[in-house]
Amino acid sequence: MARLAQTAGLTDIQTEILSTVRSFVDKEIIPHATALEHADTYPADIVDGMKEMGLFGLMIPEEYGGLGESLLTYALVVEEIARGWMSVSGVINTHFIVAYMLRQHGTQAQKEHYLPLMATGETRGSFSMSEPDLGSDVAAIKTKAVEAGDGTGDYVIDGAKMWLTNGGTSNLTAVLVKTDEGSEKAHQNLTTFLVEKPTGYGEVAPGLIVPGKIDKMGYKGVDTTEMVFSGHRISGEQILGGARGKGFAHMMDGVEVGRVNVAARACGIAIRAFELGVEYAQQRSTFGKPIVNHQAIAFKIAEMATKVEAAHLMMVNAARLKDRGERNDVEAGMAKMLASEYCKEVTEDSFRIHGGYGYSKEYEIERLMREAPFLLIGEGTSEIQKTIISRGLLRDYKLR
Numbered sequence: 001m002a003r004l005a006q007t008a009g010l011t012d013i014q015t016e017i018l019s020t021v022r023s024f025v026d027k028e029i030i031p032h033a034t035a036l037e038h039a040d041t042y043p044a045d046i047v048d049g050m051k052e053m054g055l056f057g058l059m060i061p062e063e064y065g066g067l068g069e070s071l072l073t074y075a076l077v078v079e080e081i082a083r084g085w086m087s088v089s090g091v092i093n094t095h096f097i098v099a100y101m102l103r104q105h106g107t108q109a110q111k112e113h114y115l116p117l118m119a120t121g122e123t124r125g126s127f128s129m130s131e132p133d134l135g136s137d138v139a140a141i142k143t144k145a146v147e148a149g150d151g152t153g154d155y156v157i158d159g160a161k162m163w164l165t166n167g168g169t170s171n172l173t174a175v176l177v178k179t180d181e182g183s184e185k186a187h188q189n190l191t192t193f194l195v196e197k198p199t200g201y202g203e204v205a206p207g208l209i210v211p212g213k214i215d216k217m218g219y220k221g222v223d224t225t226e227m228v229f230s231g232h233r234i235s236g237e238q239i240l241g242g243a244r245g246k247g248f249a250h251m252m253d254g255v256e257v258g259r260v261n262v263a264a265r266a267c268g269i270a271i272r273a274f275e276l277g278v279e280y281a282q283q284r285s286t287f288g289k290p291i292v293n294h295q296a297i298a299f300k301i302a303e304m305a306t307k308v309e310a311a312h313l314m315m316v317n318a319a320r321l322k323d324r325g326e327r328n329d330v331e332a333g334m335a336k337m338l339a340s341e342y343c344k345e346v347t348e349d350s351f352r353i354h355g356g357y358g359y360s361k362e363y364e365i366e367r368l369m370r371e372a373p374f375l376l377i378g379e380g381t382s383e384i385q386k387t388i389i390s391r392g393l394l395r396d397y398k399l400r
Contacts, residue, residue: 004271004274004305004308004309004312005079005267005271005308005309005312007072007076007312007316013069014069014072014073014076017067017069017073017077018073018076018077018080020053021053021055021077021080021081022080024049024053025080025083025084026084028045028046028049029043029046029081029084029085029088030084030085032046033084033085033087033088033367034361034364034367036085036220036221037085037087037220037221037367038220038361038367040220040221041221042169042221042222042223043085043087043088043091043221046088047088047091047121050088050091050092050121051120051121054066054119055077055092056092056095056118056119056120056121056124057099057118057119057120057121058073058074058077058096059071059073059074059096059099059100059103060099060103060115060118060119061103061115064111064112064115064116064119065115065116065119065120066099066115066118066119070319070323071257071260071319071322071323072316072319072320072323074096074261074319075260075261075263075264075315075316075319076264076316078092078093078261078264078265078268079264079265079267079268079271079312079315080268081268082264082265082266082267082268082269082272083268083269083271083272084268084272085221086219086265086268086269086371086374086375087219087220087221087222087371088221088222089261089264089268090165090166090219090222090265091166091169091222093165093258093261093265094125094126094127094164094166094170095118095121095124095125095126095166095170096125096257096261097125097127097174097254097255097257097258097261098118098125098126098127098172098173098174098254099114099115099118099125100253100254100257101127101174101192101240101250101251101253101254102114102115102118102194102240103115104250104253105240105241105243105246105250105253106240106241107241107242109237110194110240110241114172114194118172123171123172124166124169124170124171124172124199125166125170125172125173125174126164126165126166126167126170126172126173126174127164127173127174127175127176127251127254128161128162128164128167128173128174128175128176128227129141129161129176129251129255130161130162130163131143131159131160131161131162132160132162132226136380136381136384138176138190138248138251139186139187139190139248140186141176141177141178141190142159142178143157143158143159143160143161143176143177143178143229144157144158144159144177144178144179145157145177145178145179145191145193145234146179146180147236148233152235153235153236153237154233154234154235154236155193155233155234155235155236156231156232156233156234157175157177157193157195157207157229157231157232157233157234158229158230158231158232159177159228159229160227160228160229161175161226161227161228161229162226163214163224163226164224164225164226164227165222165223165224166222166223167210167223167224167225167227168199168200168201168210168212168213168223168225169199169222169223170197170199171196171197171198171199172194172195172196172197173194173195173197173227174192174193174194174195174240174251174254175192175193175195175227176190176191176192176247176248176251177190177191177192177193177247178190178191179191179244179245181244181245183245187248188245188248189245190245190247190248190251191239191240191243191244191245191246191247192239192240192241192246192247192250192251193234193238193239193240194238194239194240195208195232195234195238196238197210201213201225205232206231206232206233207229207230207231207232207233208227208228208229208230208232209227209228209229209230210225210226210227210228211225211226211228212225213225214226216374217370217373218367218370218371218372218373218374219371219374255379255380256322256328256329256332257322258379259318259332259333259335259336259379259380259385260315260318260319260322260328260332260335260336261379262336262339262340262375262378262379263311263314263315263318263332263335263336263338263339263340264315264319264339265375266311266336266339266340266342266343266372266375267308267311267312267315267339267343269343269347269368269371269372269375270304270307270308270311270339270342270343270346270347271308271312272364272368273304273343273346273347273349273350273351273365273372274301274304274305274308274346274350276350276354276363276364276365276368277300277301277304277346277349277350277353277354277365278292278301278304280350280353280354280357281297281301281353284355291353297353300349300352300353303349304346304349304350307342307345307346308342308346310338310342311335311338311339311342311343314331314334314335314338314339315335315339317331317335318331318332318334318335329388329392330388330389330392330393333380333385333386333388333389333392334385334389336379336380336385337382337385337386337389339375340375340376340378340382341376341382343372343375344372344373344375344376347365347368347369348369348372350365350368351365351366351368351369
């Protein structure tokens with residue numbers, strides 16, 4: 001058994017789930033990931049396999065047909081999947097976040113309607129906060145929903161959203177928009193709508209356009225899109241929780257889950273980069289001995305392993321805090337920042353160990369080198385995490 005990234009105190013069920021997922025990753029993902037990634041091909045067979053294992057319902061309560069597992073289980077599953085191919089973890093990440101938001105904040109009718117369909121993967125979730133002009137400034141959202149004013153209770157949405165993972169392959173999108181709540185605080189004028197749509201690209205519904213896949217440096221296979229609203233009409237019953245003006249709080253709760261997820265993905269890539277580096281270092285010889293016996297390489301192995309272990313422990317801590325119902329914004333921010341930065345460093349060190357071969361597309365490390373940078377910006381940059389962390393610390397360490 002591998003020594004690194006082990007988690008103490010797991011239940012028998014958690015251990016069984018993780019063993020099953022790891023076996024699936026080794027047999028069904030790793031052997032095919034590089035070819036699928038280079039072709040930018042959606043991993044349909046892999047996704048079908050995850051559906052069969054019930055992974056789409058991992059965190060959905062048993063009463064709605066899910067497995068009812070914890071955030072920790074989810075994070076450890078994501079870590080395993082990202083170890084195989086980060087894009088596959090991206091397929092289920094936004095789905096998990098939307099399911100979590102529904103579980104925590106949805107009306108009873110919304111839970112009963114969506115969660116059983118999400119548990120089977122028949123309904124697949126995505127979510128959108130960002131827009132073309134605002135980046136991390138969520139309170140500056142311009143996409144607007146106004147009441148239709150014809151007595152139907154419907155709303156009309158206009159605006160453009162950006163960076164939707166699974167924007168084309170999902171059929172339920174949680175969209176954060178501006179509504180007129182009359183509050184001077186911008187974030188209190190935001191509402192989350194549950195937008196149903198067919199999968200695909202183009203005008204998928206009246207007034208709703210998914211222009212097409214955004215071409216990316218890495219993170220291939222999974223689709224990343226824009227979403228353009230032009231007079232799109234939607235029922236007021238699609239407001240998450242039936243509560244206007246609560247969208248920012250709903251989304252931030254989901255993003256805390258997302259930050260644990262990104263930390264888990266970073267851990268997964270770092271683990272795989274370490275595995276590849278330590279294996280290659282024992283196979284490659286220079287000056288009459290394996291390069292791992294040269295101190296320069298041995299020290300890299302030691303540093304890489306230490307970073308993998310530290311990132312994993314911080315990720316697990318953030319997940320367990322959330323599972324206990326405690327505030328974890330600081331810990332999730334720390335885990336996301338540290339894991340993503342260490343992931344980049346570990347991947348680069350493995351790349352250096354591979355030498356010239358690391359630059360070849362025949363070697364897996366080349367793919368990891370293009371995937372790791374995404375985690376530095378996904379769910380908020382390291383600079384955003386530092387802002388969150390410092391603000392949280394000053395709440396606790398404020399001068400009396």
